[in-house]
Amino acid sequence: MERTITVELGPRSYDVRVAPGLLHAVGQVAAQLDAGAAVVISDSNVAPLYGKGVLDCLAEAGISATLIDFPAGEANKNLSTCGRLFDALFAITPAIDRDCLIVALGGGVTGDLAGLVAAAALRGLRWIQCPTSLLADVDASVGGKTGVDHPAGKNLIGAFHQPSSVLIDPDALKTLGPGEFRDGLSECVKHAIIRDAAKLEFLEDNAAEILSHDGEVMTELIAWNVQIKAGVVSADEKEAGERAHLNFGHTIAHAIEAQVGFGRISHGQAVALGMVAACHMAVLRGFIEQDSAQRVEDLLRQFDLPVSWDGLNADGIWDIMQHDKKARGGEVHMVLPVVIGQVAIFDDVTQEVTSDAVEYLGRS
């Protein structure tokens, strides 16, 4: 039941493979890539769970491998953790060379950090991504975005550095906390809304199997999400145009995260609220029916994602949106559904409509 999706990026194309048990294939893939050595980068949560298994299968493939870990948590996604990873990387003996392969083993933070280390070490090492969270499976696993946060904002320092291969093992989700699982589902709902109405139905019809981590359904779920994201990224690698569709729900979500405080609301929860707000705007503008917006809310609720939030300040949200790095020349670009399954970018969203939507999130 393995599924393979090719991310088409010319000479930088690569395959994303999805199958239960795929973490055991890391050694084989590294050998196919002719890696001279491998360095597995993982965090303090994931390393104890899967680190040894991955090191063992690399050793079986005849590849000398080292594990480097860093303290888990979003707060460590910064330049100084990067610096410590470089210290550990360059302390390895014999010294790594350009044949060294980086293996990013973990969730989104690990992928972002390890990817940036791979992008910058010796001016660019090849890397493979082994995401272990649903959010990383369906989002970070495609597109080659790497980066770290800066006190001035998220992901301000980074690189586009495409991996050589991505191996997604849905079995790894069994050790994932319910909050992180839910965050991944938020992105799945997003993908359905921006590209494929039938997938909203898939989510509705398979909600129970999804919530119980059924292997076959999860493989199917992850594969179609990767397919949607790969299609968008292939069309627009450097985020100049179409890739902005993936920001659906995110413009308001980033502002909500900043206002509520990182740590008090998860990214997936904020995206859920952002999607509810954007759907509400789309209803107000007559693009979609109230029924469609309601269907999105019902599905989010089923996945234990929030559809309302107390205490948001509409003026504050608007101000933060003005500072969002994706706002160019002072204009806010907002992605709204024009029908379930299709979105468009609007640069004429007013403070009034935004306030309406934020106030809608405060309904009881």
Add this chain to the structure above:
Amino acid sequence: MERTITVELGPRSYDVRVAPGLLHAVGQVAAQLDAGAAVVISDSNVAPLYGKGVLDCLAEAGISATLIDFPAGEANKNLSTCGRLFDALFAITPAIDRDCLIVALGGGVTGDLAGLVAAAALRGLRWIQCPTSLLADVDASVGGKTGVDHPAGKNLIGAFHQPSSVLIDPDALKTLGPGEFRDGLSECVKHAIIRDAAKLEFLEDNAAEILSHDGEVMTELIAWNVQIKAGVVSADEKEAGERAHLNFGHTIAHAIEAQVGFGRISHGQAVALGMVAACHMAVLRGFIEQDSAQRVEDLLRQFDLPVSWDGLNADGIWDIMQHDKKARGGEVHMVLPVVIGQVAIFDDVTQEVTSDAVEYLGRS
């Protein structure tokens, strides 16, 4: 008397322009690139000399510009200086966006640092290079190599990030110290040896004009050096093959720098010694005549570059060469002239021949 060399790299192609007074064209070039804002990065030596002039011409072109400086010196080419530059960059108000243009104003260290900041800020900003040292003019100005040092080695952290434009103003060389000027000449000799024997004659014939910074001769000198480097880089952007020819003299030079101690010998001096050693090896192997090697030594001496050095330890040099990051799979790759104007890569250089050459450097 402006000269323009196009570095052919497909969609990443760019022009290197050489002309006295070109620092005053930064504003115009930034405007042509449609820069929304500009951030000039310079060091504490160069900023007081040329910072205001560049800011003024950007302002005249209607581009809001900010100057960020860092303490001059090779020792500051590290990740923590990078971090401080990011802090300053992200403290600018209004916040920079992807239309922001980075201007690297200074020598090689500034180009490497500012280029890396440009490569990583917001996952890649456009940048223009305004080199102000001869070494940066003829070497770092072409190829898009950026990077910082790590205690474990030079340039271990970096990126290939091509500039949008390079503006070389030979007038800036008038404020350059004699040692730095000499270091640049070392690379000019290298370019002549690896690609064009006629250029060795140009250096011999124009030595006096070069040493007195004659504007026309310097423009000509810089232009042909850029042309040679651009040809090599276009053929091999990521340093997989032909670009390794530029390492002529550098394999031994890096080892000499490490043994003598950074700061006790300049890069240009070490490269001069490395070239003398490599030419000596080429004589021993019968590739070139002793006369040719002598001609190289005479020219280096005329430029006040060393052709011998006391106290080098041949075994130590060999050991360091084994650790050089460009050595792959434990083999030392050495670039040797097969005739003046052409080089080839050899992987069969023995410890014995290397010792001979290092001992030759110790002759009195």
